[in-house]
Amino acid sequence: MPNSGSTVSITIRKRPWWFWTFAGLWALLEVLIVQTAVASVRESEYRAAAMSWTAVAVLAAIGVLGCLFQGRSRV
């Protein structure tokens, strides 16, 4: 046990203010576009619905990647 008694220190950095701003905007956009996609189907605007669902997927992917990237840099 060569390292017995030694101390390991982990610092978790606080998320910056802009992270929460972006997260809020992201959530708002997702809600708006999901509502648009659902409503477009009801309006029989199928092209608008397809584009909206694509936008939802792209935005979700950006969100997940953003969280992963930001999460790694916190430790």
Next chain:
Amino acid sequence: MQGVNRSNYVESEGKRTGRRALLTAAGLIAAGSVPAAVALLEGTTNGSGRKRARWVKDVDRPTLGEKTAEFKRFSGSNIFELHKQLKTERDGVGALEAEQAAKAKRLAGWMRQSKPGFRLPDHQLSEGAWTLMKSIKPGEGLLSWTRVAVSTPDELGVARHTAPPEEMAQTVKVAARLYGAGLVGIAPMNESYVNLRQARRDIVFEDVTVPAVTDTKVVIPRTMKWVVAIAIPMDLDLLSRAPTSLGDAATGLGYSHSAFTVASLAEFIRGLGYQAIPSVNDTALSVPFAIEAGIGELSRLNRLVTPEFGPAVRLCKVFTDLPMACDTPVDFGLVQFCRKCKKCAESCPSGALSFDDEPSFKTKGPWNNTGHKAWFEDSYLCFQHWQQVDNGCGICLASCPYTKAARAWIHDVVKATASVAPVTDGLFRVLDDAFGYGRQHDPEQWWAKDTPHGVRG
């Protein structure tokens, strides 16, 4: 906990709890901001009981339609009569009749071939929708200028209804909405918007208290100082199938609902102890009254465009001596948008709509009233195209970016942004095309829909 600095861990736990609270707060704010934004867009009710989105601003004068001394009462020629006259002048006697015979033959052929949108059920759906409108005559029956069946306050042994003008306006608007109005506003009477003639009779204003229709003239009392302007929304599911018989059914239904709405409202007003004249397309120009009542703005179509339903409305009105608070015109950035958009002009198969960047005083023919500024249309070309399809066309109404069902929030966000930031108008036009709005929907799919249809579309 060996190997981990305990004090750091505790501090980290504290931060984590704080972040959780922050995250919860952020979530609540995000969740709360949606209804807050909706409420902001929803707007408030003003003194005369009209509820509009905040981005629809009340203004002192209409944004388009500036008038000169040349502006005068319109002849009131029926568009069909005018077209017949022009057709005869251009193509000779009997040209219109020959054209209509060819049209009837073509329609019958399409029905036999079951051409989508022009099959027998499509055509008869349209005929059914027109029933009420085709069975009325201005000043007679349902559209009588005097009471049809309602009991007057005198007959009921009560005094006529009185209230402050704001309250009266609210009462009339609520009743109009019940009878089918999508939008309703009050404008002051303007004699210059009233036609000169109706069914070969002069329309005159006289110092009498009761309207009258005689063999030689129709009399509007000068005491009728108020106009209830009404917009009836067209069925967007049908209109999106234009130019077919299904699209025409949206027009017929809009007119028939208009007739029912103004007839019912006129009887309601008479029942309160006042005089009322119901009018659909007859008697006076509907568009300027609707603009002054704040229902919408004049557009590139040279028709009214409303913030809520775009141009997909049919207009009608009721003249009355019931004192009410008047509304003001509105500005929601439409004229700026029309300058850049031009989608209606590009979509028009007959090339009847103007591509000019700016509106002008230059009219295109006798169907336009002189002395006011507008993007004037070539009604002759428009009517010629009508002869190629069923009764009407409607592509311009369906293609306008403001013609949207009110289900998606994004439409309100776009309209609100366009109203305050005209710099975005070009972008919104591009996006409208990219998202496929304004394209013709498959006529055959309409019959397969299992949802109930209604006038709201």
